[in-house]
């Protein structure tokens with residue numbers, strides 16, 4: 521058998537590695553954070569000190585809700601946006617930041633009073649007319665426009681608002697949300713969202729959650745989408761194109777909305793027809809599907825080279841194969857509902873979604889997970905699979921590389937062998953149940969596994985998650 525393909529375009533990334541490294545001003549980013557450190561106590565930090573993306577996210581507040589009104593001209597690629605954020609101050613704030621990459625900001629108000637705005641790199645620095653108290657809930661309105669430019673991730677992949685020949689492919693992992701709306705761009709903060717997106721009437725704009733309105737006037741159609749369950753900014757999408765739309769409700773009452781580029785319709789039909797059955801399968805193993813809506817966005821943008829598990833509605837750059845489809849749906853539990861608090865923990869997303877592929881095969885007449893493990897384990901010690909340990913990828917460059925996906929899944933298989941199937945499947949269900957709509961860390965997963973199994977699993981996780989090189993099997 522062929523081992524499961526990884527989803528992060530990591531193989532391509534390896535090729536591009538050197539060219540791209542130089543464009544990421546990591547050192548500059550760290551310096552900027554340091555320069556700001558001595559500022560007044562009531563200044564919200566410019567980043568959340570993520571080890572790989574120190575400026576992602578901001579300190580001092582939690583965004584409860586984003587209300588994004590966007591207008592996109594596909595012909596000129598111009599975006600006009602108004603973002604209204606409902607924000608809870610977690611400390612006194614005389615000043616705070618939002619993340620925004622490029623675009624022109626034409627006005628910012630805080631509680632309807634004009635605020636002072638500065639920009640340094642990706643930081644939109646906002647000084648409200650009046651300082652905010654701890655626990656004050658306030659509204660920030662940002663008016664902005666321009667031509668969104670994707671960012672290039674350390675692995676060489678475009679990230680954010682990526683124009684296509686008929687619209688835009690919008691996927692923001694790990695940093696791209698700031699290319700199309702100002703916000704708290706780190707998965708540690710989760711919020712509900714409303715989207716109002718106006719596009720030329722022959723285009724469809726697809727965001728997360730439920731479609732709550734659609735109206736056409738003067739050659740433009742406005743789509744209103746609502747994501748009520750908490751969502752990390754990187755999982756937001758607003759993909760635009762000439763799409764074929766399909767809507768139905770599953771037996772479990774989940775509203776499906778699929779949007780497919782006609783050029784990918786034939787190739788994706790045999791996979792998309794499994795939408796309800798994969799959701800049902802996942803719900804049986806991992807616990808109830810966490811959202812009221814689901815679906816797929818299948819774009820025609822093959823240059824992108826990856827898919828993303830955008831919340832409730834993964835976005836594919838072309839017709840997915842069944843493995844990729846299962847992978848992105850599994851992320852709804854692992855990554856979307858249970859979010860990481862640091863990019864270093866990425867294996868909690870990718871290792872689990874990859875292991876879901878193995879389980880799907882095993883339970884649908886394909887290779888057993890053990891077979892898949894064995895094929896991977898048989899690779900030479902100098903294979904890229906053993907390049908680095910999945911619990912410590914070391915930098916943003918490695919976030920979506922093979923060890924995170926495949927060795928990440930192998931961690932779970934080793935756990936399964938150590939605790940037995942009954943306990944293992946209980947752990948796999950308890951994790952998304954206990955952390956639903958929230959967060960989880962590697963340490964929390966390890967302690968759940970130890971608690972459920974009554975075993976000391978320290979050595980197993982140490983070896984498989986953190987040790988360099990190909991582990992010896994116990």
Ligand code: ARG
Pocket residue numbers: 527528529673675677678679693694826827828829847848870920
């Ligand atoms: N999380 C996505 C997946 O596994 C991959 C995203 C890759 N993004 C990137 N910038 N390389 O399905």
Ligand code: ZN
Pocket residue numbers: 527847851869870873
């Ligand atoms: Zn993935």
